[in-house]
Amino acid sequence: MKNGFWTLLSKPQAGEDFFLPDLCSSVAVFTLVVLAELMVLVWVLAQPATAGFDWLQLAMASLFVQWIVLLSAALLCRLRPWMRRRPLGLAIACCYTVVVGLALLFTVVADWVLYQGMVGVPPLHGDQLLRHGLIALIMTSMLLRYFYLQQQWQLHNQAALQARLQSLQSRIRPHFLFNSLNSIVSLIGSQPHKAETAVLDLSDLFRANLADTEALATWGEEYRLCRGYLRIEQYRLGERLRIDWQLNDLPESLPMPLLTLQPLLENAILHGLQPSIQGGDIIVAGHYREGCVELLVSNSCPQQSEHRGASMALNNIRARLAALFGPAARVEAWQDGPRYFSRLVYPCRQPST
Numbered sequence: 001m002k003n004g005f006w007t008l009l010s011k012p013q014a015g016e017d018f019f020l021p022d023l024c025s026s027v028a029v030f031t032l033v034v035l036a037e038l039m040v041l042v043w044v045l046a047q048p049a050t051a052g053f054d055w056l057q058l059a060m061a062s063l064f065v066q067w068i069v070l071l072s073a074a075l076l077c078r079l080r081p082w083m084r085r086r087p088l089g090l091a092i093a094c095c096y097t098v099v100v101g102l103a104l105l106f107t108v109v110a111d112w113v114l115y116q117g118m119v120g121v122p123p124l125h126g127d128q129l130l131r132h133g134l135i136a137l138i139m140t141s142m143l144l145r146y147f148y149l150q151q152q153w154q155l156h157n158q159a160a161l162q163a164r165l166q167s168l169q170s171r172i173r174p175h176f177l178f179n180s181l182n183s184i185v186s187l188i189g190s191q192p193h194k195a196e197t198a199v200l201d202l203s204d205l206f207r208a209n210l211a212d213t214e215a216l217a218t219w220g221e222e223y224r225l226c227r228g229y230l231r232i233e234q235y236r237l238g239e240r241l242r243i244d245w246q247l248n249d250l251p252e253s254l255p256m257p258l259l260t261l262q263p264l265l266e267n268a269i270l271h272g273l274q275p276s277i278q279g280g281d282i283i284v285a286g287h288y289r290e291g292c293v294e295l296l297v298s299n300s301c302p303q304q305s306e307h308r309g310a311s312m313a314l315n316n317i318r319a320r321l322a323a324l325f326g327p328a329a330r331v332e333a334w335q336d337g338p339r340y341f342s343r344l345v346y347p348c349r350q351p352s353t
Contacts, residue, residue: 019088019148020095024077029070032143036069037062039139068106068136072099096140103136104129183235198235201228208258216324219286219293220252226262233269240279241269249287255348256293257320263313264297264342272301272340291349297342301335314342321346 021028040061044054075098076083083091107129180202187195208225234241265282273280280300287294314331321329321344329346 019144019151020076020080020083020091021147021150022077022080023073024080029073032069032073033066035143036065040065064106064110068099068102071102075102092144095144096137099140100133100136103132107132180232180236183232187235194235198232201232204228205262216255217258218252219250219254219256222256222258222261223247223252225258226265229262229265237269237273237279240276241273242279242281244281244283246283246285249289250293250295251288251350254288254293254350257324260317260321260344261295261297263317264295264344267313267342268297268299268301268340272299276301288350292345292347294343294345298339300338301340317344 023029023032040058044058044061047054047057076095079094079098083094086094180198184195184198184202187198204225205228230241230243261284265284268282273282282297282299285296285298314333318329318331321331325346325348329344331342331344333340333342335341
């Protein structure tokens with residue numbers, strides 16, 4: 001266990017494993033200033049006072065501490081890239097050196113400023129230097145511990161989110177596997193080229209099903225995946241499947257997780273077209289306006305159909321989009337007469353080219 005601890009201290013902690021947050025951000029600086037002021041307030045309240053609250057002592061202590069906090073944050077902000085490439089133990093020692101060193105330096109400067117007007121060289125108060133150094137050491141240890149726990153909490157949340165996304169994505173498994181294999185077998189003898197294309201399309205679908213849940217793809221990739229899926233279904237359904245794409249206003253570079261549109265197409269075929277002897281048509285319309293992506297899938301379906309069983313896929317897509325794009329993302333579904341509609345909307349920025 002000791003060997004593991006020393007190994008951890010001797011390894012660089014780059015990326016998300018680095019414990020020190022970005023102290024250049026305004027949120028981090030504001031948090032440090034507030035925490036420092038609360039510490040000063042507690043320290044002043046703990047001092048014995050006979051004539052009421054000492055506002056002058058609060059102002060002087062705040063000025064002293066805030067200078068240390070702000071300069072420490074500025075120095076650690078500049079040193080952070082260097083510390084990320086160094087062993088963890090050296091990075092921690094650097095943090096202690098910066099904060100404790102500035103505390104001792106400002107203690108000497110404060111004595112010199114207060115000693116102005118007197119004759120001679122201001123004396124160095126060893127007990128005061130020791131006290132301020134110990135306070136800085138303790139406060140730095142508490143803050144580093146807080147940063148470490150916060151980092152572990154964030155990593156835990158990210159791991160939990162990734163596991164949740166993986167669980168949701170793993171449920172979106174094509175139900176047509178056996179039908180597709182049967183179609184491929186029937187095509188091998190008569191149309192080997194189509195059989196080869198179907199095998200490649202099927203492998204692309206399952207490769208997407210096993211892809212990294214955190215990595216966003218593009219609409220162009222999802223579109224090609226859906227075209228491959230529909231080719232496989234076309235071999236099985238023939239002229240019973242008719243598709244109309246209306247996607248002129250949807251740039252291919254827009255961010256989109258894989259297997260977002262494909263489950264909606266699968267539901268349209270499974271619950272709408274497949275039960276009908278005559279088959280039916282699917283219309284896919286999409287556009288990108290005012291920073292939002294909108295996809296609308298409509299399909300013909302039997303009048304008595306209620307698309308039972310489609311809610312799980314819709315809930316999975318809704319959960320994935322909400323996890324990746326926030327609460328503004330939504331998925332809706334409704335039936336209007338002989339047609340069933342599914343719509344997904346989520347905000348995103350188009351990558352600059």
